[in-house]
Amino acid sequence: xxxxxxxxxxxxxxxxxxxxxxxxxxxxxxxxxxxxxxxxxxxxxxxxxxxxxxxxxxxxxxxxxxxxxxxxxxxxxxxxxxxxxxxxxxxxxxxxxxxxxxxxxxxxxxxxxxxxxxxxxxxxxxxxxxxxxxxxxxxxxxxxxxxxxxxxxxx
Numbered sequence: 001x002x003x004x005x006x007x008x009x010x011x012x013x014x015x016x017x018x019x020x021x022x023x024x025x026x027x028x029x030x031x032x033x034x035x036x037x038x039x040x041x042x043x044x045x046x047x048x049x050x051x052x053x054x055x056x057x058x059x060x061x062x063x064x065x066x067x068x069x070x071x072x073x074x075x076x077x078x079x080x081x082x083x084x085x086x087x088x089x090x091x092x093x094x095x096x097x098x099x100x101x102x103x104x105x106x107x108x109x110x111x112x113x114x115x116x117x118x119x120x121x122x123x124x125x126x127x128x129x130x131x132x133x134x135x136x137x138x139x140x141x142x143x144x145x146x147x148x149x150x151x152x153x154x155x
Contacts, residue, residue, distance in 0.1 A: 005108045006036050009043035012103045014132060016121035021105065022091070025082030026057065026116045031068035032079075036114055038065075041107050048081065048102035048118055050092045055081040057116065060104060081116065094120055 012018075028036070035041075040063035048057050057079045064072045083091075094100055099122050106117040124132075 003108065003110050003112075005106060006039055007041040007043065007107050009046070009103065009105050012043065012105055012119065012121065014129065015124060016101075016103055016119065017124050017128070018103075018105065018119040018121050019094075019100075020120045022083070022087065022118050022120070023110075024055065024116055024118055026107075026114050027080040027082065028062075028114055029073050031065040031072040032062050033114060034068070035062050035065040035073075036107065037109070040065075043104060046104050048104065050088065050095060050102075053085065053088060055083060055088055055091070055102070055118075057081055057104060060107075060116075081118070091118075091120065099123060 042061040042063075044059065044061060046057065046060040048055050050056075059076055060079065061075050062073070064075055091102065095102060101121055101123075103119050103121045104116050105119045108115055108117070
C-alpha cells in the first residue's frame, strides 16, 4: 500500500512495456528526504544498474533543499536501492536478456519510509506507442461525448 505518492514516471509508462514491478527502499540523506516530502523529484532519463551485487539508481533528480545545512546534497547523485540478495540475483538474470532494463516508475512514502517502485521494462516499438496514443484519444473522445450527452439529457 502506497501511503503518499511523490512522483510518477509517466514517460516510462509510455515508452516502455512494464513486465513486472518491485518495491525497493532507497538510501537517502536528510535533505533528500525533506525535498522528496516537498514533492521535488524528476525522473528524466532515470534508470537502475546492477553492480557488485547492489542496485544503484542513476539520474533521478531530487532537487536541493534550500534550508539544508552544509550545502545539502547532489541532486543527481547515484543512490543505492535496498533489496534482498535473492531479488537482486533474479533481476540481474532478467536484465542480462537483450532489451530489458530497470526503470523507476514511482517514488512514494510507505509508513514514513521512502520507497521506489522499479519496473522491469522492455522498450515499446513505434506502432505500440501509436496504439497507446489512439487509445488515450479514444478515451478522451468518449469522456467528451458522455459529458455532452449528460448536458443534453439533463442527467
